[in-house]
Amino acid sequence: MGFLTYADIENAVQAILKHTSIQPRIGMILGSGLGLLAESVASANKIATRDIPGWPASTVEGHAGLLVCGELEGQPVLVLQGRAHYYEGYSMAKIGLPVRVMQRLGIEILIVTNAAGAVDPDFVPGDLMLITDHINLIGMAGLTPLLGPNLDEFGPRFPDMSQVYDRDLMALAQQVAKETEIPLREGVYICLGGPAFETPADLRFLRGIGVDAVGMSTVAEATVARHGGMRVLGISGISNKANLDGETVTTHEEVLEAGKVIAPRLSVLIRGVLRQL
Numbered sequence: 001m002g003f004l005t006y007a008d009i010e011n012a013v014q015a016i017l018k019h020t021s022i023q024p025r026i027g028m029i030l031g032s033g034l035g036l037l038a039e040s041v042a043s044a045n046k047i048a049t050r051d052i053p054g055w056p057a058s059t060v061e062g063h064a065g066l067l068v069c070g071e072l073e074g075q076p077v078l079v080l081q082g083r084a085h086y087y088e089g090y091s092m093a094k095i096g097l098p099v100r101v102m103q104r105l106g107i108e109i110l111i112v113t114n115a116a117g118a119v120d121p122d123f124v125p126g127d128l129m130l131i132t133d134h135i136n137l138i139g140m141a142g143l144t145p146l147l148g149p150n151l152d153e154f155g156p157r158f159p160d161m162s163q164v165y166d167r168d169l170m171a172l173a174q175q176v177a178k179e180t181e182i183p184l185r186e187g188v189y190i191c192l193g194g195p196a197f198e199t200p201a202d203l204r205f206l207r208g209i210g211v212d213a214v215g216m217s218t219v220a221e222a223t224v225a226r227h228g229g230m231r232v233l234g235i236s237g238i239s240n241k242a243n244l245d246g247e248t249v250t251t252h253e254e255v256l257e258a259g260k261v262i263a264p265r266l267s268v269l270i271r272g273v274l275r276q277l
């Protein structure tokens, strides 16, 4: 089906509650090659996402497919180590299921991360970018996780998107970046359908419409989270350079390789944020 029902969400929630008694406050989604942080979760209960009914299982290398529930920096967290993407064949609604489940479990803050390609020519692989806003290009064309009858218990039919990425959380991330001397870029993220990477003409188009980083995730999750009134912090790890001139080739191996540099920095940044929440 192209949209979620209350029962779909409830079935997944009940399966998770059988594995853990922790009441998480903060949810995290870790993108391609960025799963490292999940390994430091203390008193962790790990649930294979394939064991959760209806869960969109990731089929991509670099995505472990685990839901890790435990404590990080003293905060009760639920960490999704490896996400599913639209290009894997799931409906947009399905892509939003993990966030609906988090909301139903009482999570108030979502930290969402991804690997992204630079569109801003100043960005270099290894950079972290605070997502200040996003362009929901495929949403504009109707591909939205909010399709179908509105789930009134989760949020309003016409949710505001004037501040998807929470200003206080952004300020906190900037403060932590300064203290820990981690360079933190800022910019606008766009989600495309993928899985093919962009042509140079695509990238020049994206640059023209105000994009700084491009990926294949995050926007649907952030949209569902805001629909549900959660506060969102978004961070991209820049894994490859802007190929605006067609002179560089982009590969998934490169994305995973860059993850090895990005993941430790991202961990320091997110741990710093968690300490102050």
Ligand code: HPA
Pocket: 115, 116, 117, 118, 197, 198, 214, 215, 216, 239, 240, 250, 255
């Ligand atoms: N384009 C789209 N998605 C990506 C890229 C890219 O260059 N790098 C990592 N994810």
